[in-house]
Amino acid sequence: MLLKRLEGGELRFGEGRISGYIAVTLALLSLLGVCAFHFPEYLTTPELRAAYDANVLRTVMFVSLIISGSLGLLNFVRNTNKRAGLLAWALIVIAIALGGHRVEVGDIPTDTPYIGLDWFILDLLGSTLIFIFIEKIIPHRKQAILRPEWQTDLHHFFVNHLIVGFVLLVANQFVSGAFGWAVERGSQELIQDINWYVQLFLVLLVADLVQYALHRVYHEVPFFWRFHAIHHSAKTMDWLAGSRQHIGELIATRCFVLAPIFVLGFDKSVLDAYIIIVGFQAVLNHTNAQINFGWLKYIIVTPQFHHWHHSSDKAAIDRNYAAHFAFIDYLFGTAIKGQKEWPQDYGVVGDYVPEGWLKQQVFPLTNKK
Template sequence: MQPHAEHSFIAYASAMLGLLSLLAVLCFHFPELLTSREFRAVYSEQFARRLLLVGMVAAFVLGTLAVMRGRSRRVALLGVGSATLAVLLGGTNVRFDAIGQTPWSLGMDWFVLSLFFSALVFVPLERYLGQRRMSPLRPGWRTDLAYFFVGHVLVQFILILVTAWTSTIAGLAAFPALKDAIQALPVWAQFLLAVFVADLAQATLHRTYHNTPWLWRFHAVHHSSRAMDWLAGSRMHLVEIVLTRSFVLLPLLVLGFSQPAVNAYVILVGLQAVLAHANLGLRFGWLEYVLVLPRYHHWHHARHPDYLDANYAIHLPLVDMLMGTFRLPKDGSWPEEYGVMKLETVPRGILHQHLMPFRRRKHYDEYED
């Protein structure tokens, strides 16, 4: 990483922390509308306030340091200004009464905490253990961050859409004997079985995306990223998010897996989806044939004709072995290039990419190259 890129990153880190602090303060002011009831149960109010304080202080310190070094001053001032506004709006001293119930809410708290901790963990890891020497501010990061924002903030709406029809279909499909047999298993065994069943469903749908032209136009958005890191996995069309989560959740509901087993699987999905896309050059040896790890999934994203129909699993390479789509170079090599084969078929930017599947247009002048 060049010195100017590193200084720029300090400024952008300040801007991120300042803006996240401001969003966190807004969450304290409007908890019914901006925070999700399910996620509020995961963390405490005291924890959120302490984290907010850390974020504001770090935004001030990093922003001031970037300004003194003369790198990306406007970005650094955005961080300092956002943190200042967060303080003026009450900072950690905002008080609120009992949080009331609303028919819907945004997952702003989920976005703030997820982005903070994901960046805290993966930015240093990719800096020192990355397969490629690449700045976090690589080309296309703004688009992927926009996807990260939309996917997290709209989490409750996505959940409503997914559960609305999957629960209905699951209710119509009655297999009481099979459900009883699965629920008689210990939770850990249910979890392992759920991982296999869900990954088989996911991989089947995933392959269908690649081999059905009109579905590929939605999935091509995910493959359009020209760089692979922890943020790149967020680039998914909302239609694909709803379809994939529904298709994966449906067999788990139909077969009657217990809620603890399903919850454990949901946690695994979140962790492995980020890990599989991460820019981590570690060699895992035989474990690469047991679990889907970065090199395995990176080859699925390779801009290479030999890997257009390969590595659809997101958890278990065994699923690809059963489907006949397992591909992994034995020499430990990584892809040289990522992205769709025809770059001009996917436009640049989250708005144009969401409209793209519904347009007749096949080529665009503005695309990621």
């Protein structure tokens, strides 16, 4: 509700609105960081705990609070609508009251259930800094940062990141239970002896072939399409639109994509690189960015290639399924050929999917289209 009360539309320098939004974002992330410091065993991911220095994070949080407070004050002075500045200062006061950057962290248990609050904070900061910059420097089409539907997509982004621990737990239980019998240590050692870069290509290829098959099922089987239609319901494409995904589809995709990866047993460092590439490419392919990939567009999935998959144009329906390698669609005859331009319209034909995160979670169970 707070998000809906903030102004929408194009942001212009000098109005005080940009400072207000940055202030609110930094204040909110700082408050979430304070919560993570208080309950790290439940609010942080075990893999990330070993990768960052708590003292560095304290410094970052302290600087963020100062910047947020300064920008909130600027918004309060420059903008006739002072809600953003007031909200930022309210969040700052709460964060400081809870201990701010001085919260001490002791020994952290490693066997507790958790949600990825730290992953959400880092990913949101990284995504906004990188992809909003790209979209503003080389936009495909002129559109506001806070375009229509952004609140719904931000809710999806928030929830999907917070439940990352739960999703991985479900996926690991499913894969080990259903495919544990297929694991053969000798075969896995052979895979791990392969050149690192070849392993990385293979894990991306295997994952994409599985995802391609799943993607076709999502489109061509009516029951599964009701879930996948949520992802396609975005009528404006940008870096945030890729987060729009039903929880059921998110879990199912993770389970089946991880299955062959688990059985084949790729090196852990290869899997770490794969996760980074998947995350980056998933966001990049939805961006509103005019990037010329040249002949590579026939090899890898690009924003233009994936934008056609989201188009509601008749020629684009059930095409361009691949997530990493465009040549898979060309091999199976599902690629859109000869499209030198970008699509004009996005979304599901008929525009029958409701807006709002909760409505979209319920939609597949109540709608029969």
